[in-house]
Amino acid sequence: MQHVKTDGNGGVAALEVAAVSHFYGSKCALSDVSFTIPPASFTVLLGLNGAGKTTLFSLISRLYNTRQGTIRIFGHDVTRAAGQALRRLGIVFQARTLDLDLSVYQNLAYHASLHGIGARQARQRIDALLQQVDMSDRLRDKARSLSGGQMRRIEIARALLHQPSLLLLDEATVGLDIQSRAGILATIRDLVATEGISVLWATHLIDEVEDSDHVVVLREGRVVAAGNVADVVRSTGRKSIRDAFSHLSGIDTRQMTDLQP
Numbered sequence: 001m002q003h004v005k006t007d008g009n010g011g012v013a014a015l016e017v018a019a020v021s022h023f024y025g026s027k028c029a030l031s032d033v034s035f036t037i038p039p040a041s042f043t044v045l046l047g048l049n050g051a052g053k054t055t056l057f058s059l060i061s062r063l064y065n066t067r068q069g070t071i072r073i074f075g076h077d078v079t080r081a082a083g084q085a086l087r088r089l090g091i092v093f094q095a096r097t098l099d100l101d102l103s104v105y106q107n108l109a110y111h112a113s114l115h116g117i118g119a120r121q122a123r124q125r126i127d128a129l130l131q132q133v134d135m136s137d138r139l140r141d142k143a144r145s146l147s148g149g150q151m152r153r154i155e156i157a158r159a160l161l162h163q164p165s166l167l168l169l170d171e172a173t174v175g176l177d178i179q180s181r182a183g184i185l186a187t188i189r190d191l192v193a194t195e196g197i198s199v200l201w202a203t204h205l206i207d208e209v210e211d212s213d214h215v216v217v218l219r220e221g222r223v224v225a226a227g228n229v230a231d232v233v234r235s236t237g238r239k240s241i242r243d244a245f246s247h248l249s250g251i252d253t254r255q256m257t258d259l260q261p
């Protein structure tokens with residue numbers, strides 16, 4: 001019988017990472033990483049550069065094989081039931097991935113066809129998603145003509161085309177101005193609240209965390225804290241999540257970047 005981790009309320013966890021390790025040659029990038037994220041939650045994967053966030057995303061999305069440990073998406077093992085697991089997964093990678101010479105519509109329609117979505121349904125979903133990410137007026141524009149924040153919005157729409165239940169975003173706001181960052185975060189938080197999607201949001205920016213979030217703190221490939229914000233703050237004996245993250249990551253709070261100018 002398959003072991004399935006629940007969210008504590010009897011429901012299957014949106015994501016379960018159990019005892020996962022990953023090496024690049026002899027370099028250990030992840031060491032015995034375990035955590036779960038509940039359905040319909042916004043979970044922040046917090047870690048400084050090099051903590052292992054991208055490596056973890058590469059394993060969850062099967063870009064790399066998981067050699068040690070287990071990863072399940074809504075109970076489906078990404079190695080043994082890859083099709084069922086990956087169907088439920090949408091992902092926005094840190095690096096830009098739109099085809100710059102195609103229009104917004106062509107970028108999205110191509111992705112829809114890869115997922116076997118028929119042309120008519122694809123058009124309906126593209127229209128609805130562009131509205132959701134506030135980009136309806138750019139349908140025919142070349143991706144090349146969009147700003148960084150606008151490209152990110154299109155990548156988010158693309159990741160949602162096949163209606164995933166779990167969305168991963170890797171440093172989605174890097175390189176964007178304060179307004180674009182706040183707008184993209186608000187769009188994603190809205191998706192969790194209105195559509196019940198589960199989100200894993202990887203960042204090194206502590207100001208992207210809200211009190212109601214779940215957090216998983218990674219340091220040098222290890223989970224050093226996980227839970228809701230209040231529990232993580234309490235477990236470190238600090239007064240705020242900012243101070244807790246600073247303590248857990250071994251850095252001075254003044255080295256942290258702010259949303260505030």
Ligand SMILES: Nc1ncnc2c1ncn2[C@@H]1O[C@H](COP(=O)(O)OP(=O)(O)OP(=O)(O)O)[C@@H](O)[C@H]1O
Binds near residue numbers: 027028029047171
């Ligand atoms: N292809 C690779 N070969 C060797 N080492 C790697 C490779 N990719 C990542 N690493 C190392 O693995 C560790 C984790 O890197 P990873 O990119 O997963 O971290 P990250 O938290 O995503 O950081 P960043 O935010 O800077 O992308 C780092 O020490 C990094 O140098």
